[in-house]
Amino acid sequence: MSLSTRTMTDEQRKSVALEYLKAFDNGGVTSSGGGILELFAEDAQVYFPKWGLANGKAEIGKLFGDVGGTIRSIRHDYAGFNWIFSGGDTFVAEGTSHGEHRDGGWRAGVPEWGAGRWCDVFEVRDWKIQRVFIYLDPDYAGKDTARYPWLAG
Template sequence: MTVTRHTMTDEQRKSVALEYLKAFDRGGKTSGGAPLLDLFADDAQVYFPKWGLADGKAEIGRMFGDVGGTLRSITHHYADFNWIFSGTDTVVCEGTSHGEHRDGGAWRAGLPDWGAGRFCDVFEIRDWLIQRCFIYLDPDYGGGDAGRYPWLRE
C-alpha cells in the first residue's frame, strides 16, 4: 500500500481541529451529524490528563466516553481561540470553555481564575484526519480537588 499525503493549508487543518472542538459542544457529533471519531485516522493517538494515552479509534472512543461521562455539557469559546501553526502538520489551539460537571458543579474559565476551563490542544492533522491530539488542561472540572493545594485554601 502506498502512503498518501494530501497537502493541506493551515486554514484547512484549523477547520478540522475546529470541527473536532465543536463536535464536543454537540454531544459528540460533527456538523454533518457524523460521529466525532470519524475525524480521526484509524491509528490516531489522543492524550488526556489523568486518563493517559489512547491508541486507535476504539481506545479513543473509550477515553472520550469515560471523560464525557463526567460532564453534562461543555461549550468552547471559539471567538477567543489562539491558533498556532508549526511545520506542515501541527496545529495548536489555546482556548477557554464553560460547562457543567455531572455532579452539578458549573465551571467557566476565569471563575475562579485557577479553576477549570482553560485548555491547550496540540494536533497533528494530515489527509483531513486527526493523527494525534494531545490535550492539556485541568481535568478537575468540578473543582473538587482544590483541597490538595495549600495556595487554594488560603
C-alpha cells in the same frame, strides 16, 4: 500510519480541529451528523490528563466515553482562540471553555485558578486527526483543593 497523499493548508487543518471541538459542544456529533470518531485516523492517538494515552479509534472512543460521561454540557469560546502553526502538520489551539460537569459547573476565570483554560496540540493530515494531546485541568468543578495549600483556605 499511511503515507500522506494530499497536501493541506493551515486553514484546512484548522477547519478539521474546529469540527472536532464543535462536535464536543454537540454531544459528539459532527456538523454532517456523523460521530466524532470519524474525524480520526484509524491509528490516531489522544492524550487526556488523568486518563493517559489512547491509541487507535477503539481506545479513543473509550477515553471520550469515560471523560464525556462526566460532562453534562460544554461550550468552547471560539472567538478567543489562539492558533499557532508550525508550517507542518502539527499546530496548537489555545482557548477557554465553560460548561456543566457532574460535580458542578465551570467557566474559565471563575475562579481564576479553576478549570476552563486548555491547550491542544493537533496533528492533522489527509483530513484526519492523527494526534491530539489535550492539556487542561480535568478537575472541572474545582473540588480538588485540599491538596494545594494556596487553595485550601
